[in-house]
Amino acid sequence: MMKKSQRDAVLLSLVREMVARGSWCGETHIQKAAYFLQALLGVPLEFDFILYKHGPFSFDLSYEITALRADALLRYQTRPYPYGPSIVPTDEGRSFLDSYPKTLKRYADQISFVAGKLGNMGVADLERLATALYVTLNQDGQSGPRAEQIPLLKPHISLEEADLAVRRVDEIMGEARDLRISTS
């Protein structure tokens, strides 16, 4: 189990890597990337994700992002219309990472994988993909085909978009297999 400060280091590193890969990196981007890191790759962030804003969403994580801003490790970067704000590491945030070499080394491959897969995606893409992963990982055997479940949960996602998202998630899950951290 990670200490809180080690978890903060993983989050900050994820944000830094997402920004480096060209991500807009608003809160939705961080939420979905953290979901993939935890749910797909087994990085023990221990956030409680529910299906809510733009798909899987963790209130704990949202609070943690605010707390990291309160600690001046992350900051908002505002943008002119028609864009929303980004959240980026501060100089203090980058310095903070220097204190956690072992933790960052342990999860470097997983962070790099997630940033590489999601870094160029917008909110709508991330919502579809993360919801597809959520549905895939929470199948109860009675809910029918995954692609059909997604528009029921998110009415603004079409069946065609959902089907594409499910197929993309299956590809990513295949590629991620060797990177998954065992919890046992």
Place this chain on the structure above:
Amino acid sequence: MANQKEIRDPIHNFIRLDPSEIKALDSAPFQRLRNIHQLALTYLLYPGATHRRFEHSLGVMELAGRVYDVVTDQSNVKHDSVKDVIPYDLIKYWRRTLRMAALCHDLGHLPFSHAAESHLLPDGWDHERLTMQFIRSDEMKPIWDSLKVNPEDVAKLAVGPEHYKERSFSDWEAILSEIIAGGAFGVDRIDYLLRDSYHIGAAYGRFDHYRLIDTLRILPREYRSSEQEPGSLEPTLGVEEGGLHSAEALLLARYFMFSQVYCHHVRRIYDIHLMDFLQAWLPGGQFSTCAEDLLMITDNEVTSGLLAAARDVSHPAHVHARRVVGREHFRLLYQRNPVDQDTNLRSSQRIFDAARDRFGDSEVRYDSYRQKSGGLDFPVLVKDKRIMSSLSLSDTLARVPLVAVDYVFVSLGCRKKADIWLKENRKEIIASKGDEDE
């Protein structure tokens, strides 16, 4: 309206309920809130802060109804994507359900609204779960039946998506729960800021909530996060441009109230001493989660226990009780500050560890709080009908600080020597950097 009951209120002037809503007000779980202080022991440092959860909950209900009426008024629905979200065929049902959820949102609070409930309740329990238990109780069932509302809808909106895990929230339900407890414009916060500042006598908690509520709108957060794709159509609470300054004032009021009242170091240490007392005083060190038991314990019973324990030197909770009753609370030794933070981000923790080594565990306490809710980024409908991020329109919002406090306290007996010790060792302690990555 005929038969409406009007209750005078110092914040909202009149709070109005119809006869069927009064049954909820008269229920034992709601009446219990007459004896739960809104701000715990804050009255020990701000003597006016003796108000209770009872009147706050009435205020939240009143404001929830006002916001609901504004955002569902068809002339205020300004975006096509929002028209399908509002179920106009059930508009009265949801208004009543929202008001009842707002009225009941604090039913499960422990005595003194205690924040340290994770230490005072069994694993898996918090005040939101207790709130749901009260809403679903046999006592409340006939009330919901007479009101023709589904108690599950009341419970769902009362505790929101973070705590109601049984079913996911539709866009409409998410908006309604946001009206109560949303990060930016939740009426829970609007009421407590206004009410707490009124009772405390601190003017900086006030803002123009009339203007703010009149300009609230349901809007999609449609501003973009990439050049290629349009923004999201997921609806949320935002404001028309004319309400932006009132929104700024709300968020500044929140900052001032948190930094100067809710996180006042004396208030924080009293909370810690109260928790210590409760752990020593309660059977098994925890509150019962049984609804019948909870109805029997309020601030009155705890205060009586505090006074008795403070007078009885043989009582196992005597020391903790005296710290509250006799104002023998621990004193502030150190607090987080920007200068030390520049040297070491964990300066407070370093001071705490060193002080504990020097004076012993029982003489030193640590407290830390970080603001959880941001709420600075919300959609704003500008005059030419574009929807923009509040942060791109308001330099003020972009600069509202977030509250972050760390305190190290020492016992009265250690205070003088601890002050001298810190003065002599402060620089060296703060400069020390342990291995955080173990």
